[in-house]
Amino acid sequence: MGILQILLNSMQFIAIISLATLGIVLIFQTSITTNFAQSMIATVGGFISVTLLTKYGVPALASYFIAVAAMFLFGVFIDAVIIRFARHVTPVGKQMLTMGIVLLLTGLIPLVFGNVVMQAPKFSNTIITNASNTLSFSMHNLIGFILAAVVIAAIFICLKFTKWGLSVRATASNETVAKMMGINTRIITGVSWGIAGAVGTLAALIYAPLTQITPTMMVSVQVQGFMACVLGGFTSFIGPIVGAIIIPVLRNIVGYLGADTWKDVVVYLVIFLVVLIKPMGLFGKKIVKKV
C-alpha cells in the first residue's frame, strides 16, 4: 500500500470532517458558541433520508434533497426559537443550550424514527481500480468527496464575493457594529444555522453508509471537527478546513507507519502540541482583549 492509496483512503473522512467542521465554524463565527448539537442535527437528517428511502420508497436523490432541506429549515428554526433569545447568556450557558438540544434530539429520535438499526445504501457500489490494480477506491467516496469539495468551494466563494458573505464576515467580526451598519444580523445567524444543519446532514449522508445509523454515529466526527477547528483556528474560515484535511491524512499515515492502535493518540497529541505552540491555531489571529 503506497502513500497514494493512503491519500485515497483519507478522502472520505476529509469530506465528512471538513463538512462537519464548516458547520461548526459558521455557527461559532456568527453565534459565538461551540455547537454540540451539530452532530445530532446531522444525524436527524441522516435518519430522515434513510426512513424516506427504506420505508416510503422515495428515490434516493429526492430523499437526500428532502433531508438537506429539512435540516436547513430545522437549523433556522433552532436559531429563531432558542439561540436568538439567548444573546445575553454567558458563553458556557450558550454551550449548555446546544447541549440541551442534543438531549432533546437524543430522546426524540427513537420516538419518531423507531428503535430499529438502519443501514443506508451507498451512493454507488462500484469500486474503481487503476490499470495495474495497485490503487483502488470506491465510487461512493469519490462522489462524496466531489460533493463536499463543490459545496465547500461554493460556500467559500459566496463568503468572499457576495453581499451575504460580506455580512457574515461583518457579523463574525463584531455583531453590534454590523447591526449598526444596517446588516440584518438575525437573518445572517439564522441562515448560518441553516447552512450548518444542511452541510452537517450532507456529512451524515456520506458517513451513514460506512457505518450503521444510530443516534450516536456522528459523535466522533464532531469531536474531530472540534479538533480541526482548534488546530486551524476558530477565528478564520479557511483554517478549520485545513485542519479537517490534516487530521485524517495524519491518522492514516501514522497507521501506515505501523502504529495502528496508537494512531488516535498520536494525532491528538500532535494537535495538542501544535495548539500549545500556537494557542490560536495555525491560521487564527490573536484577539486583543480590552480591560
Added chain:
Amino acid sequence: MGQSIALRIKRVLKHPLSSFVILGIVLLLVNVFYRAGIIQDIAFVRSVARVIIYSIVAMGFSLLLGYAGLASLGTSGLIGLGAFLIQLTYSQKGIPMVISILICLVIALVVGALIGFISLRIEGMYLAIITLCLSTILVELFRIGWGTDTFNLPRFQTFFGKEFPGYSSDGGLLVRDVMYYILVPLFVIVAMLTSNLMRSPAGRAMLAMKDSDSAAKAMGISVLKYRLIAFIIATVYAVFAGCLYMFYFRSTTYTDWGLALSLNILAAVIVGGSKSLLGCILGCFIIFGIDGMFLQNIPFFQNNTNFIYIISGALIIIVVMFYPGGLAHLWLDLKILIRKLKLKWRHYKYGD
C-alpha cells in the same frame, strides 16, 4: 432550659456546614432503610451512590467554572483516569486500597498542575476543546489498556483485614454496603472542604480572577497560582470520584468516559447553579439520579426509556434561558415570594 436547647439547635443549624451533615445523614439512612426493607429497590440505592460520586466531581467543577471561570470538557477522561489507575495499581499490582487511592491522588495532582499550566497559554473555548482533546487521548489509552470488553474489578476477599463473603442472601453486610458507608462520609468531608475553600481568601481571589484577569493581576492576585489551585482541585476530585466509582460499581468500559459524561456534569453544574455546592448536588440529582431513583418505577418511563432525555434537555434549555442563576436560587426566590405574599395578606387584612 428547654428553650435554650432549642436556641442551641437553631444556632447549630445556622452554621453553613450543617446542611452537608444533614444531607450526609439522610444519604446514610438510604442504605439503612434498604437493609431494613423499607426501600425495596436496589436500583434506588445504586442511583443515590451514582449521584454522590458525580456530585464530588461536580463540586470540583463548580470551583473551576463558577469561581475561577475556566471551562473544561475533559472531566470524564479524568474520572476515567481514576478508574483506570485503580485497575493498574489495585487490581494488577495488588496494592492495598487506601495506598492505591493515594497513588491516584498524587498522579491527579501532577495532571491537574499540567492542565493548569496549559490554561495559562490557552483560553476560553480553545481551553475547553483542548481539555476535550486530552480527555480523548486518555479514553484512547483506556481502550488500549482495557480492550473493548467490560473490565471487572475482582471481588474483595478481605477488607481492612476482615473477611467478607461475595454474596449473602441472609441479609448480612455486603462489601458494597460498607463501601456506601465509606462513600457518604467522604462526600460530606469533600463538600465541607470545598465550601470552606470557596469562602476563604483563595475563593475570593478566584472570583476576582473570573471577572477580569488583568484587574485581578492589578490587585496583586497571582493568576498562575489560583488557576493551578483550581485545576488541581478539580482534577483531584474527578480522579478521586473515579476511584470511588470503581470500588463501588466495580465494572466499567472505556465508552463510559466519553464526551457525553463531561457534558452531563457541565449540565448538572449549570442547572444547579455554578456557585452553590448544594445547587451542584441538586443538579447532579436531577441529571443523574431522578431516572434511576423514581422514573424507572413508572410504567410509562419503562416503555419509553428515552423520554428522560427529552425532559432533561428541555429542563437545561429552560433553566439556562429563564433562570440563569440555576436552581440554587429557587429556595431564595421562594422565600422572597412568601415574604411578599405575607405582606400583601397583611395589607389586605389590616389595611395600610
